[in-house]
Amino acid sequence: MTGLIWKDFLIMRKTLKSYLLIMALYAVLAYLDILNYGFIITFIQVALMVLPISAFAYDEQAKWDRYAMSLPMGCRAMVGARYLFVLTLSLLTTALGLASIALLTLFRAEDPVEMVVTLMVSAAIGLLIPSFLLPLCYKLGPERARPFLYAIIFIPTIVLVLLFKANILDLSILENLDVLTTAQLIGYALLLPLGGLALLALSCLVSFHIAAGKEY
Amino acid sequence: MTNCIEIKGLCKSYGDFSLQNIDLSLPGGSILGMIGENGAGKTTTIKCILNLIHRDAGEITLLGHDNIREERLAKQDVGIVLDECFFHDTLRPRDVGKILAPAYHNWDQKLFRDYLDKFHLPEKKLIKEFSRGMKMKLSLSAALAHRPKLLILDEATAGLDPVVRDEILDEFLGFIQDEDHAILMSSHITSDLEKVADYIAYIHQGRVVLSDTKDNILDSYGRVGCTAAQLETIDPRDVLRTRRGSFGCEALVKDRTAFSRKYPMLLVERTTLEDIMLFVGKGETQ
Numbered sequence: 352m353t354g355l356i357w358k359d360f361l362i363m364r365k366t367l368k369s370y371l372l373i374m375a376l377y378a379v380l381a382y383l384d385i386l387n388y389g390f391i392i393t394f395i396q397v398a399l400m401v402l403p404i405s406a407f408a409y410d411e412q413a414k415w416d417r418y419a420m421s422l423p424m425g426c427r428a429m430v431g432a433r434y435l436f437v438l439t440l441s442l443l444t445t446a447l448g449l450a451s452i453a454l455l456t457l458f459r460a461e462d463p464v465e466m467v468v469t470l471m472v473s474a475a476i477g478l479l480i481p482s483f484l485l486p487l488c489y490k491l492g493p494e495r496a497r498p499f500l501y502a503i504i505f506i507p508t509i510v511l512v513l514l515f516k517a518n519i520l521d522l523s524i525l526e527n528l529d530v531l532t533t534a535q536l537i538g539y540a541l542l543l544p545l546g547g548l549a550l551l552a553l554s555c556l557v558s559f560h561i562a563a564g565k566e567y
Numbered sequence: 568m569t570n571c572i573e574i575k576g577l578c579k580s581y582g583d584f585s586l587q588n589i590d591l592s593l594p595g596g597s598i599l600g601m602i603g604e605n606g607a608g609k610t611t612t613i614k615c616i617l618n619l620i621h622r623d624a625g626e627i628t629l630l631g632h633d634n635i636r637e638e639r640l641a642k643q644d645v646g647i648v649l650d651e652c653f654f655h656d657t658l659r660p661r662d663v664g665k666i667l668a669p670a671y672h673n674w675d676q677k678l679f680r681d682y683l684d685k686f687h688l689p690e691k692k693l694i695k696e697f698s699r700g701m702k703m704k705l706s707l708s709a710a711l712a713h714r715p716k717l718l719i720l721d722e723a724t725a726g727l728d729p730v731v732r733d734e735i736l737d738e739f740l741g742f743i744q745d746e747d748h749a750i751l752m753s754s755h756i757t758s759d760l761e762k763v764a765d766y767i768a769y770i771h772q773g774r775v776v777l778s779d780t781k782d783n784i785l786d787s788y789g790r791v792g793c794t795a796a797q798l799e800t801i802d803p804r805d806v807l808r809t810r811r812g813s814f815g816c817e818a819l820v821k822d823r824t825a826f827s828r829k830y831p832m833l834l835v836e837r838t839t840l841e842d843i844m845l846f847v848g849k850g851e852t853q
Contacts, residue, residue: 354669361662362655409655418653421617422670423642567619 352424355432356439362409363402370398378451388455389469392448396477397504399440403433403481404500407493417567426562430489434555437481438548445474445544464533471540478547480504482554489561569631570594571717571749577615577625586611586773589625593717593766596746598739600764600781601753602840604848608773609753610650613721616751617647630716643672646710650722652702654709656695660688663709671713682708686734700731707735711742718742718750724759732756736763757840761785767840771847781840789823789835790842792816797833805829808850819846 360367374395380386410416419429448470456463483503487496514520528536570592577589586608593599603609614620616627618634627634632641654663660683668674683690686704694702703723710718718739724732740763742748754760760767760781767784769777777784791806798809798816805826806818819842820826823835 352669354666357669358655358658358662358666361666362657365657409657413653413655414651415653415655417619418647418649420619421642421647421649422667423639423645424670425639566621567614 352428352432352435355419355424355429356435359406359433359436363406366402366405370395373398374447378454381451381455382459388451388466389473392444392451392466392470393473393476395444395448396441396473397480399444399477400480400484400500402440403437403485404488404493404497406433406436407488407496411493420567427559430555430558430562433485434551434558437485438478438551441474441477444477445470448474464536467537468540471537471543475543475547478544478551482547482550486554486557486561489558489565570628571630572599572616572751573626573628574612574616575626577612577627578623579611579615579620580623581611584608584611584773586615589770589775591768591775591778593749593751595716595749596743597765598743598750598752598763599766599768600760600840601751601768601770602755602757602760602844603753603770604844605755607770609770610721611773612770613649613719613751613753616719617642643713644716646713646715646718648703648706648710648718648720648723650725652694652697652699652706654694654702654705656693658694659691660694660705660708661690663705664712667709667712674713676712678714679708679712682711700727703727703735704731707738711738716745716747716749718748718752720750720752720754722753722755724754724756732759739763757844761840769840769843769847776847777843784840784843785837787822787824788838788843789820789826790838790846791818791820791826791830791833791835793818793833801830801833803852808846808852810846810850817846817850819843819850 377386377391377395381388381391416429420426449467452463452466452470455461455466480500480503484496484500487499490496491499511520515522531539572591572593574589574591577586579586584606589608589612591599591612601609601612611620615622615625616629616634618638629641630644634641658666664676664679668676680690683705686701686708688697688701688705688708694705697705707723720739724735727735736759739750739752743750752760752764764781767777767779767781768775791801793801793816795811795816798811798818801818806820808819810817819838820835823837826833827835
């Protein structure tokens with residue numbers, strides 16, 4: 352399975368290098384206070400969500416799945432490797448986010464709590480979206496699954512905005528967050544990516560089922 | 568001795584096409600050439616062997632292991648070269664080694680590099696810059712680097728020039744020098760199979776219509792050239808298939824020595840696998 356994870360990183364190495372470059376640039380911009388930290392980390396998480404679809408597209412182009420299924424690993428290893436690739440990307444991004452929070456706190460004396468909460472929310476979104484998208488990629492293929500990426504991101508956003516504008520969604524509930532202690536706030540924030548992880552595990556089981564039923 | 572491949576009663580239906588009761592066996596130290604027209608069922612058979620598709624019925628063992636219940640174990644000693652190079656264009660040969668090494672217990676990185684050197688494949692060059700011949704050699708290097716006992720090749724030599732094909736066929740002949748090794752090779756290039764195969768299985772419309780040693784087939788089958796009037800004088804039981812053209816007729820006979828004795832006035836020539844394919848594919852029964 353490690354070979355398959357390694358394969359995803361190898362085929363995406365050019366894209367990953369570009370992302371690293373953008374991240375370095377954004378880190379400088381955040382340090383100079385030109386860009387907001389929350390915007391940057393969310394942008395990176397969303398940008399990384401496209402990578403698994405690209406990995407599927409490259410595999411489809413090379414007809415890799417047929418070859419991979421001929422190897423002595425089985426379908427579970429093939430699917431598991433793709434999920435571990437997503438998880439590794441998410442962990443790397445979160446680790447980089449934490450490192451940049453540490454740097455901004457140390458050198459600019461900024462309050463880290465809001466940044467940690469933002470990072471945890473974006474990490475949860477970074478796990479949530481592939482949880483829906485990966486089974487769709489296995490079921491429909493990357494090209495037909497791609498429009499669902501936009502649907503998964505934009506439909507909930509539009510619904511939330513509409514609910515807010517129709518006064519159905521009351522955001523005053525967020526003011527209650529002020530009564531929470533810092534430890535409570537960070538504790539609750541940490542639950543979000545854990546929920547994302549649980550959903551990703553469930554999604555992996557669904558993908559196993561889809562991939563096992565396919566013919567190559 | 569256990570056969571390297573044993574297929575019994577394999578059936579697979581797609582609705583408009585079906586594999587029907589395929590029985591094949593491949594003994595160690597030999598090459599089984601699988602021939603047949605496009606869409607005859609060769610690739611479907613190979614896909615069933617590799618458990619890439621769900622079969623409807625039948626049993627398949629690879630090196631004594633059931634190909635579904637003991638899939639991982641069965642595939643550990645199998646090398647695969649399919650009709651295309653499945654490695655991504657953005658990879659390099661050295662990357663292929665890194666990807667495949669964890670998949671096989673016996674992966675030998677040095678052996679893989681030796682094959683790359685032998686086939687003059689630059690380790691650091693992008694695969695997208697490789698010719699078709701180079702890509703097939705890379706696939707073969709990857710298939711051999713874990714010291715497999717069985718090679719499964721699906722149209723592995725298709726589209727290659729005669730020099731590269733000859734180089735690859737030599738490699739196959741070297742591989743089966745070990746009595747434990749065997750090769751299943753599907754190909755349209757019947758001349759390649761005449762050169763290296765020990766056994767021939769001809770699949771036509773999802774059925775095995777001919778399965779024998781290559782020598783038996785080439786030594787006994789014959790092609791009769793005659794006029795339409797002469798063809799009418801031949802007992803239909805003595806010919807397998809016939810072909811009628813504007814310049815004369817041809818017939819395929821199973822035992823050319825017996826046929827020559829019975830019909831001394833007719834000339835019977837040795838036949839080739841390609842002739843047999845043409846007779847079965849385009850000919851008619853008498």
